[in-house]
Amino acid sequence: MSALKDRLRADLTTAIKARDEVRSSTLRMLLAAITNAEVAGKSPVQLSDDDVIGVLSTEAxxxxxxxxxFADGGRDEMAAKERAELGVIEDYLPAQLSAEEITEIxxxxxxxTGAAGEGMRAMGKVMGVVQPQVKGKADGGVVAAEVRRQLAG
Structure with a gap:
């Protein structure tokens, strides 16, 4: 059983008792996404904390x-709602890596991998090494951009 999933359930109860609408609706949505991930395969599985973090990262x-x-479309109220939900989700994600830490990794x-002179052909090889180190701690697009930048240079 995932300790993170248990924490989400306990926090949902607390949020409901405190009548915190944003937090309780966001936590319900997260628990539904986790349940969907658990039953998505051929047979139901229990997600580990790492798997739960993966689901939370996707939702974030x-x-x-x-x-x-929404902000680009001029719907500031909806954009604010999404940002509020994001704030709740980020409470459960590991601390995000800084740009310097990503560059270092x-x-x-x-x-x-010895990929320095290989250029973009080595992208997959480098990402294979980097991905486990940054999973849940950094946006994949930012990491991929940094890998491209270093391989191109």
């Missing part, structure tokens, strides 16, 4: 993209 990314889309991975 959806909120970021939706907030940007990618630099080490390029050295480890």
């Amino acid at each position: 990314k959806k909120r970021r993209e939706a907030a940007t889309a 990618v630099t080490r991975a390029v050295e480890e």
Whole structure:
């Protein structure tokens, strides 16, 4: 059983008792997404904390993209709602890596794989080393951009 999932359930109860609408609706949505991930395969599985963090990261990314889309469309009220939900989700995600930390991880991975002179052909090899280190701690697009930048340079 996932300790993070248990924490989400306990926090949902607290949020409902406190009548915190945003927090309780966001936590309900997260628990539904986790349940969907558990029953999505051929047979139901119990997600580990790492798997739950993966689900939360996906949901956080959806909120970021939706907030940007609403803001671009002039729907500030909806953008604010998405950002509020994102704030709740981020409480359960590991601390995000800074740009410097991402650069350092990618630099080490390029050295480890010996991909320095290979250019973009080595993208998959480098991402394979970097991904486990940044999972749930950094946006994949930012990491991929940094890998591209270092391989191109």
